[in-house]
Each structure stands twice: as structure tokens, then as C-alpha cells.
Amino acid sequence: MVELNLDAGNIISEDVHRIGILAVGSHLENHGPALPIDTDAKIASYVALEAALRTGARFLGVLYAASEFPYVKHGIHMDRDELVERELKPVLRKARRLLNLEAAVIVNGHGGNKLEDCMDDLEEELGLEIAWNNRIVEIEGPHAGSGELSAGLILGIADLRRLDECIPELYPEIGMIGLKEAREANREIDKAARICERDGVNPDPVLGQRILDDAVESVISDVKELLKIIQEF
Ligand SMILES: Nc1nc(O)c(N)c(N[C@@H]2O[C@H](COP(=O)(O)O)[C@@H](O)[C@H]2O)n1
Numbered sequence: 001m002v003e004l005n006l007d008a009g010n011i012i013s014e015d016v017h018r019i020g021i022l023a024v025g026s027h028l029e030n031h032g033p034a035l036p037i038d039t040d041a042k043i044a045s046y047v048a049l050e051a052a053l054r055t056g057a058r059f060l061g062v063l064y065a066a067s068e069f070p071y072v073k074h075g076i077h078m079d080r081d082e083l084v085e086r087e088l089k090p091v092l093r094k095a096r097r098l099l100n101l102e103a104a105v106i107v108n109g110h111g112g113n114k115l116e117d118c119m120d121d122l123e124e125e126l127g128l129e130i131a132w133n134n135r136i137v138e139i140e141g142p143h144a145g146s147g148e149l150s151a152g153l154i155l156g157i158a159d160l161r162r163l164d165e166c167i168p169e170l171y172p173e174i175g176m177i178g179l180k181e182a183r184e185a186n187r188e189i190d191k192a193a194r195i196c197e198r199d200g201v202n203p204d205p206v207l208g209q210r211i212l213d214d215a216v217e218s219v220i221s222d223v224k225e226l227l228k229i230i231q232e233f
């Protein structure tokens with residue numbers, strides 16, 4: 001059996017090899033004309049990879065699936081239980097087995113992935129310490145609004161030549177302003193839509209960088225918390 005150089009490279013501890021970072025977003029979701037349909041997956045992947053590079057934790061890639069409430073009709077998603085049972089559990093189980101992981105941070109970039117209350121069961125069933133990190137969704141503001149567009153601008157995935165087409169009459173998903181059923185069903189969505197109606201969609205590189213930096217720092221702090229937990233045992 002090969003002896004691995006666990007102490008090699010820019011890592012915060014040799015034990016960080018026992019922690020994985022998995023991104024989850026959505027690859028199939030409309031974000032107006034200036035952002036690609038896989039915006040959520042790309043933002044989550046960037047944050048997860050950057051945190052892995054800065055701590056030495058294992059980057060586990062991005063999940064290909066995402067969930068959404070049926071009343072939010074702006075993309076192609078599955079229901080939450082299917083996402084957890086058929087997509088998330090098998091990936092975490094395989095990572096645990098192949099990489100000898102003891103903990104994982106799941107970095108979420110999509111508002112419809114409401115998985116925080118599944119984490120205890122997942123930990124129990126998989127024998128992993130898991131941190132659910134929803135920071136991107138908590139701080140980006142309305143769907144395909146100024147925050148998400150600004151983060152996309154920093155990542156180079158935004159096409160600002162189409163900014164003048166970013167109007168809800170053409171793209172109802174912007175701020176979810178035109179998604180009537182979703183606004184009636186979900187107060188959080190309706191509140192975000194009102195904010196977007198008030199503020200419009202304004203790309204701001206300083207805002208974008210701040211959102212990404214805040215999210216990366218939040219994942220790094222989750223890694224450090226998990227490190228303390230796994231080092232106790
Ligand atoms: N996509 C989605 N589904 C829900 O069920 C939601 N409650 C929300 N919330 C709003 O949309 C933003 C997330 O947009 P992305 O999914 O990251 O593109 C979130 O900040 C809320 O404003 N979204």
C-alpha cells in the first residue's frame with residue numbers, strides 16, 4: 001500500500017484530507033438573458049473550489065441535479081426527496097468510501113434546494129459530519145437580480161451586452177417578478193420580487209466580489225469547524 005504525503009502542499013492540517021466540499025446548484029434554470037442557465041451550479045462550484053484550494057479540503061465537484069417547488073416554473077428540477085435519495089446520498093457515500101472522508105461541506109447555490117433539514121438524517125445514515133452551507137443564497141438577493149448578476153460578472157459568465165433586455169416582461173424569472181404562482185405561494189419569493197421591482201437589475205463588480213468572498217470565507221469557516229469535530233475523536 002502506497003504511503004501518501006498527507007503533509008504536502010498548502011493545507012491547513014493533514015486532517016483536512018478527511019473533509020470534502022461538494023457544490024450543489026442548478027444547471028437547468030433560466031436567469032434572464034445576461035446569465036447562463038447553469039449560473040447556480042457555476043457560482044456554487046467556484047465557491048466550493050476556492051474554499052478547497054485555500055484550506056486543502058477535498059473538492060468533490062458539483063451535483064448534476066437540483067430540486068425546486070413545483071410552483072416555481074423557471075427551470076427543470078426534481079423533487080427534494082428524489083434529489084436526496086437518488087443523487088446526493090450516492091455521491092456522498094462513494095466519496096466517503098473512496099476518499100476515506102469523515103466530513104463534508106455541501107455548498108448550495110440554488111434557492112430551491114431546501115435540504116438543510118435533511119442533514120441530520122444524512123449524517124446518521126452515511127456516518128459523516130456534514131455542514132450545509134447556504135450562504136450564497138442567503139446573501140445574493142433576488143433570483144437573477146443585481147447580486148447574482150454581479151457575482152456572474154466577476155466569474156466572467158455574465159453577458160452585459162444584453163443588460164437592456166433584462167426586463168421582467170421579457171424574462172419573468174428575473175427577480176421572479178413575473179412568476180405569479182410562485183409569488184402567491186411563497187412569501188420569501190414575493191418579498192424578493194418586490195425588492196427587484198424596486199431596485200432593478202444593476203451589475204456591480206464590488207458587490208459581486210463581496211458576495212463571492214463572503215461565501216468562500218463562510219465555507220472555510222465550516223471546514224475549520226468540521227476539522228475541530230473530527231480531531232476530537
Ligand atoms: N429558486 C428558488 N426557489 C425557491 O423555492 C426560493 N424560495 C427561491 N428564493 C429566491 O430566489 C433566490 C435564489 O435564486 P437562485 O436559485 O440562486 O438563482 C433566493 O435568493 C430568493 O430570493 N428561489
Ligand SMILES: [Fe+2]
Pocket residue numbers: 026029040109110111112
Ligand atoms: Fe436557482
